[in-house]
Amino acid sequence: MDLLNYLGIGFSVALQPENLLYCFVGVFIGTLIGVLPGIGPVGAMSLLLPSTFKATPEAAIIMLAGIYYGAMYGGSTTSILVNIPGEAASVVTCLDGYQMARQGRAGPALGISAIGSFIAGSISILGLTLLAPPLARFALEFGPPEYFTLMVLGLTILIYLAHGSMAKALITAAFGIVLGLIGLDTITARPRFTFGRMELLDGVGLVPIVMGIFGVSEVLLNIEQVVRRDILKTTIKGLLPTARDWKDSKGPIARGSLIGFFLGVLPGGGAVISSFLSYALEKKLSKNPERFGKGAVEGVAGPEAANNAATGGAFIPLMTLGIPPNVVMAMLLGAFMIHGVTPGPLMMKQNPQLFWGVIVSMYIGNFMLLILNLPLIGIWVQILKVPYKILFPLILLFCLIGVYSVNNSVFDIYAMLIFGIVGYLMKKFDYEGAPLVLAFVLGPMMENNLRKSLIMSQGDFSIFFTRPLAAVSLVIALILLISPFIPWFRKKREEIPKEEAA
Amino acid sequence: MRSRDIISSLFWAAMGIGICCGGYELGLGNLHNPGGGFIFFWVGVIMIGLSFGILARAVRQKAIAGEMKAVWTGISFKKIVSVLAVLFIYAYLLTPLGFIPATILLLIFLFKAVEPQRWSWAILGAVASTLAAYSVFQLWLQCQLPPGLLGS
Structure with missing residues (x-):
């Protein structure tokens, strides 16, 4: 009954005209950036964050969330029509989606992708609706040791799932923690690593870092070499899948939804990993695995369902614990903070309008996306034709305006450009940006909870081992950290990038 | 990967040393009441350790002729x-x-x-x-x- 009341509150918020407009703008921009290469949901969210300053917290978060799940829909369009994924989570859709398009079945590929995404998105929002309240109630009993160890675990899982070397991911995370702690010490108010710059007293901004590492560096990588995008010259007809397509797809969509939702809760690119896992599972379960890679509809339906379901799952740790599981959620955490809301176990009680408004808006946003991605698919195909030489100056312009508008500070532009160079070099030297950004966000919270825990225990580290949840989290984190030294674990971990490369 | 890892590990080691020194200057405090430089110092130590790990692994790998050149080839x-x-x-x-x-x-x-x-x-x-x-x-x-x- 409580749940129905809360959903009622959610609908009353989400159906307000202003919030409907923001939801539409969010999913529209999400689809747009999903279609366009060179800017992802993180870049787009940081770009549009300043535009939400005048909006209510509900409208702001509804729009930013819409960008995230909207991007998952849009990403598949380029995978199917151009064989270039708009988003990392749509990489695997290229394999069979593009082949379907080459065989003249672009319509059913786009159709099953949109419908599968809609079904999976709805299932994951339902999961979020049902799981978030009990988890938030449970989280009320957490103290600083539990929060500290959960953050350590979250960061460790992200590092474990990072591509390539774990040591490299760890080192970028360590650097992220240092960056996050620059500024005034929260306990002694003493400046730390500010080098006498007034602008650094409040710390380095999240937006310049994110825009630099995910926006400017992407542009630099794209302009260093000319990438040709050949759009398949095919007429898109018959978007509705055939009865055979439905029969083949219903299992993959159901399994993809579950995989995506549960992996989405885990830190570290849930959408990407779940799409690969779903593909691998469908290939393994198929009676004709040789069809995969040659235009099997299951190879589109499963991964697309998985990456969309993962977006719903990713909201759970943020909304119930206040811990972002990935970079997009870290960005959303920043948006919550700017609007004076602290996500976590108390949010559901203190801000039910916001909590349930955002969840319900995701149901509505999914309907909007279905319309945007089926009858209006032609618009996105036209946008795909905009050449990059016109696109990249505009992306840079939006990055510059976006980063300047947060604090009206030219210093932030310099910071963004420096992090753009850092991000570019990191990619050249095989380092990932995601651990850095997540550690940057979690760093201050980790330090705060560590210091509080040590003050609580009078300097006794056993506090992290005598409290059950803290102990379990630390033990799992420890196992993951030492896993590269255990052959079985190392082999399993190395299989992930191999599957992705394949 | 060898040359790139050697260069990057040396960079991170230098960065780690700088962070350790900065953290030490800020004050480590004690376990009852950790100081403002406590986390910086220990994160710096971890960075130094990891960078030496990456360096050791890179040094053990066979050198690949023209590796660095290949990474930057064709780039304007x-x-x-x-x-x-x-x-x-x-x-x-x-x-x-x-x-x-x-x-x-x-x-x-x-x-x-x-x-x-x-x-x-x-x-x-x-x-x-x-x-x-x-x-x-x-x-x-x-x-x-x-x-x-x-x-x-």
């Missing part, structure tokens, strides 16, 4: 450096010149820099994009873009 440094330089100049001139003139100049350069387009198109595109961005961000969303020369 001129484009990247010129785009970055112009962005830094833009940041420097944004306040004195103002958003509209500085952005028009920036966009003309960017439209011409990577894959040169006709002057007429570059100028028209730059003016139209700047005015559109100004209308959206300054007039509609009321961001405070610097007025510069055009300001009152």
